[in-house]
Amino acid sequence: MTLALVPPSEGGKDARERLAEFLRIYASVNTRLAYATDLGIPLDWVPGYVAPDPGRRRGRRRAQPTGLAWLPWCLRNEFRSFAEVRVEHVERWLDELTRAGYGDSTRGRMLSAVSAFYRKYLIREGLAEHNPAALVDRKTQHLNRATGTPSTTARWSFEACRSLLLAAHLLADRSRDGRRDQAMVEILIGTGIRAEELVGTNLTDYRRLGPGDIGILRVHGKGAKDREVALTAPVADAVEAYFERRRPPAVPAVRGQVGLAPAEPLFVTSTGHRVHVSHVTALLRRLCATFAPDLTTEPPRARWLRDLLATSHAAFIATHLAPLRDSIHPHSARHSYATHAIERGVPPRQVQRDLGHAALSTTEGYLHDEDNIRNSGAHELSVALHRGWLTSSMS
The missing domain is CATH 1.10.150.130 (Tyrosine recombinase, N-terminal domain)
Known part of the structure; x- marks a missing residue:
């Protein structure tokens, strides 16, 4: 062509x-x-x-x-x-x-x-x-974006992040790949790595310093730049719970093959192939649809699921995942990680390293810091500007 x-x-x-x-x-x-x-x-x-x-x-x-x-x-x-x-x-x-x-x-x-x-x-x-x-004059074409401008990608609330983790946990033992899916959700939300980086990890990229200690995952980022991210104890526990059921089928040697065997994926399908990146989006949507189903769908047939959806945990999950059901995307996990980490006092430079950004300005573009809006000096200034003549809105 x-x-x-x-x-x-x-x-x-x-x-x-x-x-x-x-x-x-x-x-x-x-x-x-x-x-x-x-x-x-x-x-x-x-x-x-x-x-x-x-x-x-x-x-x-x-x-x-x-x-x-x-x-x-x-x-x-x-x-x-x-x-x-x-x-x-x-x-x-x-x-x-x-x-x-x-x-x-x-x-x-x-x-x-x-x-x-x-x-x-x-x-x-x-x-x-x-x-x-x-x-090309990018400004005339409306293609310029100021450095540090917040991204338009949706950010999950802290409660929505907790709901996704809890949903994956409650379903972990209810399906063949439940533990694998829980480990993937834990890593995605707990580290902020990209979906492509998540499915691109290999079995040898994971290690744990000791029982109950943190885990370490080597991530293969953009531009062939590797970095290591920390897996807290709950995240590493989820990965090792997945290992207990991970049984990739044996792959026979190929006649005439020489050299090292290809790297074995960390997350595999039932046939032993690497999980595709599209599965990450499908997984998140399935969690939302399970706990916050569309009103037009039929009630679940499985008794265990009907009982689960009647619990207070399920009600909490449904409240926070219902707004995400039709638009959830794994890249929001990166924005959520950056915003929530910085809101809790993590230095921006550390968040930059966690996410694998070459420039701090890229990390700043990920922030959706509502605290900056709530704490804006405009609130104090408005009281002084309107005192004495706009009392109804100042009360």
Whole structure:
């Protein structure tokens, strides 16, 4: 699909090989997929990507191609090479995205992907002389976001975080994978790691200093940067309770295979494969739907579940998870971790390290600090400004 735009190299590499070469700049397969989606590169061209079994996949599916990603758009507009593209063409593309209903944050991310494609690959390979995406006036396009501006991602209340942990705990022994799911929820909320990092951990990444002590989990973050996060005793206990039931099937040796065996995933499916990231979203939605079901759904048939939903614990969970039922997303766990930790006196620099952010300003953008609003000087100033003439609202 991109033969006209990405000509074969002198060494014989075709368009698919060239685009794969660009994507290999990024160590994480999830990062490669994100760039491929924004640029319009077919997912089966992404190095290391294995499509999940469509019969077993759960949770949110990837959006279907719209034809407005960068590469399809360039082909539709009959550009013969990337060297022909000028800044006015990029701005016209952004305008088309706006008319199609794309939000500013999505457009900004897609523009950044195009800029990286030019900066890190096309110019280096001599396929373009300049980066037109870098010349776009982001302010005029409403793509600028001030440093430290709070993110629009929803944050869970402290009670909602407790409700998710309690819900996973109450269901841990009620299904085959209940303990695995509880351990995943404990780590997600207790450390603030990304869903991709959670499912990307391996069995050898976990260790515990001793019985009843904290656990340590090595996380493989963005940009091939590893970090270690602390698992408090309850979180580590949940992981080890999962280990008691974790029975991945034996994988036979492959004829002719040499070298080290591939790393064994920490969290596995019933068939021994790595849990897919979509399962994390599906898990959170299932917890909400179980304890705060839609009023149109039928009552549960299982007697044990009807009895459970009649308890005070279930009532607490339902109160705080009902508002999240239709919109819950695992990335909110990171925002919740950052906000609640800083509200409880954890230094921002430590939260930055916990989350694996390169810059403190990124962490600051995660904060939803209602205390700053409640403690604002505006409250004191308003009393003085309105004293004597607006007494009804001051009482």
